[in-house]
Structures are given as structure tokens and as C-alpha cells.
Amino acid sequence: GAGVSQSPSNKVTEKGKDVELRCDPISGHTALYWYRQSLGQGLEFLIYFQGNSAPDKSGLPSDRFSAERTGGSVSTLTIQRTQQEDSAVYLCASSSRQSTDTQYFGPGTRLTVL
Amino acid sequence: RKEVEQDPGPFNVPEGATVAFNCTYSNSASQSFFWYRQDCRKEPKLLMSVYSSGNEDGRFTAQLNRASQYISLLIRDSKLSDSATYLCVVNNNAGNMLTFGGGTRLMVKP
Secondary structure, three states: OOOOEEEOOEEEEOOOOOEEEEEEOOOOOOEEEEEEEOOOOOEEEEEEEEOOOOOEOOOOOOOOEEEEEHHHOOEEEEEOOOOHHHOEEEEEEEEOOOOOOOOEEOOOEEEEEO | OOOEEEOOOOEEEEOOOOEEEEEEEOOOOOOEEEEEEEOOOOOEEEEEEEOOOOEEEOOEEEEEEOOOOEEEEEEOOOOHHHOEEEEEEEEOOOOOOEEEOOOEEEEEEO
């Protein structure tokens, strides 16, 4: 079956511009997570959605970052007024309600802010 | 102090060698533990869960020591295809958010 997909795969933008990153989770998965991985660094949790519950936004680094999940499926991560330190790979993962410990990752979006 | 700490390596080993990775975690309330594998410029993929009793999957053995807050991964008879970064991962059940270590890079050479 189809795995987690993300788009675009690469995004180059200029400092100060807004960007939107998209994630399509595995069909039927109720939980969706956003992480980011800076060059040579580990993964950093950003935000978590579970069903219709309020999202856990505790990992968002600033108010320039926001995310939505429409209809319990597709999610969009928006970064406003991008800064060079936002450059990273943004990874989305999803998991089923029965097995929330096992997270399946998408291929990521590589964001470069010039 | 990082919540999950790993030796970044790299570990350079010949084919057939046995190699062990260690990881420590700081949150004593952590409930679930995993090893993920990440190939260069790819997404992380679950390698195996780690249980208190220890568990084995082919050439891979994982151990958990809750008292010492320590997790290990042993790879026997290393293959070239084992070359990757191994991520120690902890779930403290706070919303099922996974906390990742920085990863240990393994390079298996002919």
C-alpha cells in the first residue's frame, strides 16, 4: 500500500518568504507528526495530531510555525517569514490508533532558505 | 543534557564484525524504546522495538536496562548493507511523541 508522502521534495526559498509543506499520511492512520532534522542533527519533534483532539504544539520553535490537519488526513506545515536557521529536512510521520508507537515516516521535504 | 544521548561515531568495522551501540535516556518515566535506522538522505525506518527482557531479530539484539536508563543494540556478522545511522528512540507517552537521539553512524567496510 501507499506510504506517507510529502511534497515538495525540495524547496528553495528566500529569507522572509512564507512556505507550505504538505503531508499525506497512510490511509486510516489517525496520528500525524511533524519533525525536522537539521544537517548532522537528530530529529526534533514539532507538532502532533491525534484524531479530532487538539494538536500538541509543544515542539514548535516559534510562532512563525503553524500546522493544520484538514479532515483528519492531509496536513500542511506553514513557516512564515522564513529564516536561514529554518533550513532543514522536514519529516512527517503517521501511526495507527492501534499501534501509536510505530511511526512511518515520509521521505521528507528539504527546505533551503537563502 | 540531551534527553536521549548516543555516541555519534562513526564506527568503522570490517564485514563480519560484531558491533555494539549504546544509548542513555534521561526521563525515568519513559515507557517505550526503539531503534530506528536511517540511510543517507532517507527517512528513518523502524528497526526494532526494545523490551526489558531483551529481544533478538536475526543478527540484531536489543537490550534495555531501566535501572541504568540504558539501551543497547548489538549487530552480529555485519554486512555492507548495515551501513547507516542508527537512532535510539524513546517514547515517554506524552502524546506519543518520539524523542530521538542524535544517531550513531556505522560504516561496514569490505
